Amino acid sequence: MYEFIAFYIFAISTTILFMITVMSKNVLYAMTSLAAGMVMISGFFFILGADFLGVVQLIVYVGAVMALYSFAMMFFDATKDIKEKHNNPTLVFLLGGLMALVFVIIFSAPIIGENIEASYPIVNGVGNAQAVGIVLFTKYLVPFEVAAIMLLVAMIAGIILAGKKMDISLTKTVIQKEPEDEILKESK
Amino acid sequence: MDATILPEVTAVGVIIKAVLILAVISAIAGFGTYIERKVLAFMQRRLGPQHVGPYGLLQLAADGIKLFTKEDIIPQHANKIIFSVAPAITAATAFIALAAVPVFPDFTIPFVDVFVPSIASDVNVGILFVLGMMAAGLYGPLLAGMAQSNKWGIIGSARTAIQFLSYEVVTGLSLLAPIMMVGSLSFVDFNDYQSDGTWLVVYQPVAFVLFLIAGYAETNRTPFDLLEHEAEIVSGYVTEYSGMRWGMFFIGEYANMITIGVIASVVFLGGYNDWWIFAGWFMILAKIAFSFFFMLWVRAAWPHVRPDQLMWLCWKVLMPLAVINVVITGLVMMAG
Amino acid sequence: MGLEKFKDRNVGTQNYIKLDLTHPPKDGWSKFKQVLSRAVQPELFVGLWVTLREMNNALFRGKMHTTQYPLEKLPISPRYRAIHDMLRLLESGHYRCIGCGLCEKICISNCISMDTRYDENQRKEVSEYTINFGRCIFCGYCAEVCPELAIVHGGRYENASEQRASFSLFEDMLTPIDNLNLQQEYQGFGAISPNADDNIKKTPLAY
Numbered sequence: 001m002y003e004f005i006a007f008y009i010f011a012i013s014t015t016i017l018f019m020i021t022v023m024s025k026n027v028l029y030a031m032t033s034l035a036a037g038m039v040m041i042s043g044f045f046f047i048l049g050a051d052f053l054g055v056v057q058l059i060v061y062v063g064a065v066m067a068l069y070s071f072a073m074m075f076f077d078a079t080k081d082i083k084e085k086h087n088n089p090t091l092v093f094l095l096g097g098l099m100a101l102v103f104v105i106i107f108s109a110p111i112i113g114e115n116i117e118a119s120y121p122i123v124n125g126v127g128n129a130q131a132v133g134i135v136l137f138t139k140y141l142v143p144f145e146v147a148a149i150m151l152l153v154a155m156i157a158g159i160i161l162a163g164k165k166m167d168i169s170l171t172k173t174v175i176q177k178e179p180e181d182e183i184l185k186e187s188k
Numbered sequence: 189m190d191a192t193i194l195p196e197v198t199a200v201g202v203i204i205k206a207v208l209i210l211a212v213i214s215a216i217a218g219f220g221t222y223i224e225r226k227v228l229a230f231m232q233r234r235l236g237p238q239h240v241g242p243y244g245l246l247q248l249a250a251d252g253i254k255l256f257t258k259e260d261i262i263p264q265h266a267n268k269i270i271f272s273v274a275p276a277i278t279a280a281t282a283f284i285a286l287a288a289v290p291v292f293p294d295f296t297i298p299f300v301d302v303f304v305p306s307i308a309s310d311v312n313v314g315i316l317f318v319l320g321m322m323a324a325g326l327y328g329p330l331l332a333g334m335a336q337s338n339k340w341g342i343i344g345s346a347r348t349a350i351q352f353l354s355y356e357v358v359t360g361l362s363l364l365a366p367i368m369m370v371g372s373l374s375f376v377d378f379n380d381y382q383s384d385g386t387w388l389v390v391y392q393p394v395a396f397v398l399f400l401i402a403g404y405a406e407t408n409r410t411p412f413d414l415l416e417h418e419a420e421i422v423s424g425y426v427t428e429y430s431g432m433r434w435g436m437f438f439i440g441e442y443a444n445m446i447t448i449g450v451i452a453s454v455v456f457l458g459g460y461n462d463w464w465i466f467a468g469w470f471m472i473l474a475k476i477a478f479s480f481f482f483m484l485w486v487r488a489a490w491p492h493v494r495p496d497q498l499m500w501l502c503w504k505v506l507m508p509l510a511v512i513n514v515v516i517t518g519l520v521m522m523a524g
Numbered sequence: 525m526g527l528e529k530f531k532d533r534n535v536g537t538q539n540y541i542k543l544d545l546t547h548p549p550k551d552g553w554s555k556f557k558q559v560l561s562r563a564v565q566p567e568l569f570v571g572l573w574v575t576l577r578e579m580n581n582a583l584f585r586g587k588m589h590t591t592q593y594p595l596e597k598l599p600i601s602p603r604y605r606a607i608h609d610m611l612r613l614l615e616s617g618h619y620r621c622i623g624c625g626l627c628e629k630i631c632i633s634n635c636i637s638m639d640t641r642y643d644e645n646q647r648k649e650v651s652e653y654t655i656n657f658g659r660c661i662f663c664g665y666c667a668e669v670c671p672e673l674a675i676v677h678g679g680r681y682e683n684a685s686e687q688r689a690s691f692s693l694f695e696d697m698l699t700p701i702d703n704l705n706l707q708q709e710y711q712g713f714g715a716i717s718p719n720a721d722d723n724i725k726k727t728p729l730a731y
Contacts, residue, residue: 002199028267028334035327052373055316063323063356070330071349074342128312129373231575233582235590489571505559 003047010043025081031073035066052128209286217442218248224484231488258431263336266428270335275433278328278440285321286443288314289450290375290460290472313373315363315455318447319356322406326352328440329415333425344424347495348415354502355405355412361510362398365517366391366455379459387458394513396456398506403448405498408441410487414495449479600679601717602710605662608655609678610698611710617701620674623648627666627675635659636666653694657683667710676710 017037024030038061045054086092110116136144222237222244229236237244262268290307307314326348333345366388367373370381382388389396405412416424426437453459453475460472493501549555581587591598600606611620623640639652667676678697699707717723 026267028270028331032270032273032327032331039324051313052316055313055320058320059316059323063320063326064353067323067326067330067349067353070327070334071346071353074334074346074349227579230579230582233578233587233589235588235592238592485572485575489575490568 006043006047010040010047013037014040025084027073027076027082031066031070035062035070038062038066050128052132206287210283213283213286213443213446214439216446217439218252220442220445220480221251221438222248223480224487227481227484228488231485252435255432255435260431260433261428263338263428265337267335267337270331271428272433274328274332274335275429275436275440276328277331278325279436279443280440281321281325281328282440282443282447285318285325285447286450288317288321288375289447290379290454307375314375315367315373315378315451318451319360319363322444322447323352323356325440325444328437329425332429332437336425336428338427340422340427341425343421344415344427347421348425350495351405351412351415351498354499355402358398358402358502358506358510359406361507361514362395362402363451363455364510364514365395368514368517368521375454375459378455379461382458383461385458385461385463387456389456392456392513392517394509396452398510398513399452399456401501401506403452404483404486405502407444407448407483409445409483411490411493412498414492414498417492445480445483446476449476449483452479599718600681602715603717604679604681605664605667605677606681607657607678607683608666608697609676609708610653610694611674611676611707612699612701612704614704614707617704619650619698620672621650621653622672622674623650624671626669626671630665630669632663632665633659633661650694654692655697657692673710678708 014037017033017040020033021030021037024033039058042054042057042062045051045057225247226236226244237247240246240250262271288307329348330345333341333343333348366378369388369391370378372378378388404410408415414420416426421427426434429437450472453472457475458471460469463471466474549558582589612618613620623638625638625640628636628638635656635658637652637654637656638650640648641651643649662677664677670676
């Protein structure tokens with residue numbers, strides 16, 4: 001009963017919030033609704049009893065990824081509307097609509113065919129974090145480690161890109177110019 | 189604590205608990221402003237608020253009346269919706285974080301026989317939930333700064349974003365070592381782990397200090413309160429706010445202070461176990477009160493750091509220390 | 525005798541504490557050492573201890589600094605230049621002002637205006653005397669120039685009023701005739717405040 005109500009609340013609010021993200025011309029609205037939508041998605045995990053994943057959704061998407069987006073947004077004037085450029089609105093509408101239709105068919109086909117099976121069903125007595133850990137370190141060990149190495153590479157690359165020429169001050173650069181005056185040259 | 193003895197947690201009990209947390213914590217958060225002013229005044233040999241009520245106790249009511257009746261100003265070029273929503277985000281996330289934290293002990297309301305649990309929602313990943321909610325609390329200052337079209341506001345919210353993102357790393361890593369020792373993310377397990385009287389701070393002093401430092405940075409307390417540093421950026425992200433909207437930021441900040449105090453008490457300082465002749469409820473209240481007092485004490489004693497020192501401290505000192513602490517804890521656990 | 529003796533201003537025996545003005549560390553390792561020594565040295569805890577000690581002093585040893593102003597007031601210096609007082613002669617009770625007009629003349633903000641006439645004994649009598657306190661800058665020239673010590677600066681510094689005129693009349697500034705025995709004589713420009721002895725403290729460097 002409670003799950004039923006909660007599911008519909010979360011579903012409706014997620015849909016509306018992501019609609020705003022797509023439709024709005026204002027960067028601030030789009031960003032806010034995207035972040036709020038991420039929070040609402042974590043609600044689904046909590047309903048399904050996957051507390052750990054719900055919290056990870058909160059921390060990773062809301063706390064880190066979206067915060068980085070919004071940090072980039074600070075370089076723009078967030079209060080202004082953006083002028084969008086549509087060269088061919090019918091084509092965009094058609095392609096977008098087709099994509100949405102394909103996704104709906106893909107995801108609803110197993111539901112209609114009634115053959116969904118959980119490959120890793122919830123085991124009683126095993127906590128959420130433990131269950132994720134067991135799967136992560138047995139079946140998905142290689143992808144997990146590869147992802148870790150990729151992130152490490154990305155981090156090192158980021159540090160190098162950002163840290164290039166860090167020993168030179170941008171504000172206190174003293175450029176020693178050769179004096180153009182001949183007398184000054186001689187006195188030097 | 190055996191789970192079978194406990195009566196069933198009903199929806200009514202949880203709702204009562206939620207209302208209780210909301211009422212009591214917002215009252216305490218308001219009262220915290222009085223305590224802060226009083227303690228800071230005493231430490232500077234002043235008297236503090238004194239004229240409203242006995243010893244100035246009703247100053248809280250006077251402030252409340254003032255905040256509620258003040259004109260609600262929305263700047264002309266601000267984004268009105270986001271501007272109005274932002275304070276609510278700060279206050280709401282602070283209180284949602286308290287949903288997974290044990291605030292008072294269990295009790296049963298007599299006559300109607302409703303069991304009120306100590307934790308409103310006992311998710312078994314309590315610590316992560318609180319950290320995640322405090323991470324989401326970043327959006328309050330962030331959106332407030334971006335919506336108000338004020339340069340001080342946007343500088344303030346940029347500082348908020350940097351500071352929160354950086355220090356979340358330290359908070360998470362410093363809590364990771366005790367989490368590894370206990371092997372659970374639930375506050376109740378942390379409490380039970382320390383029921384033999386040895387507090388986790390004995391095993392994890394480095395993690396405790398790191399957590400306190402990062403917690404002060406995340407609650408915007410003094411050695412790191414650069415988000416609304418008056419001397420540099422008028423009032424940071426609250427520059428354009430007035431009246432009750434400003435008050436909501438304030439309540440959120442104080443509720444976060446209490447949350448940090450609760451986490452420090454439960455994870456590191458022995459939780460709500462009985463100690464010597466004192467009952468558990470008294471111990472947890474005393475610990476939270478002391479950590480609150482310590483925040484005020486630190487504010488009276490220590491100066492600010494500069495923003496660059498703040499980042500330097502986070503990424504070059506605290507984070508490596510936290511990682512080393514985690515590695516050493518892991519090695520010791522594997523050996524032992 | 526040369527002037528060296530007078531040029532040596534280091535009178536007395538102060539023990540000046542020399543600041544340790546070493547140059548800031550240059551390379552990373554010495555910076556790290558500096559941070560480490562500052563963190564390990566208990567300076568932060570000294571700060572905590574000092575604030576706690578002051579709290580103890582304030583709460584339990586009665587060393588609270590606050591003066592609760594409207595209820596208690598600090599004594600003001602006799603040199604303080606507040607609202608003027610017109611004094612009376614102690615023997616006869618007649619006001620001291622002889623109507624010479626020097627104060628009106630010297631007043632740099634033109635706020636004193638007075639009018640005089642000869643009375644029946646052919647003495648000068650002040651018929652009208654007002655000070656516009658909206659203009660007065662309390663420079664004190666009028667009190668300084670007065671040959672009879674008739675106009676002096678009193679101690680009334682709480683200048684809030686519903687209208688300016690209410691404390692600018694001669695009669696208001698004049699000592700009431702029945703309070704003549706309470707009239708305070710002007711102590712002169714070098715006078716020290718009554719609690720001057722209490723205010724003498726060590727300079728911060730002497731700690």
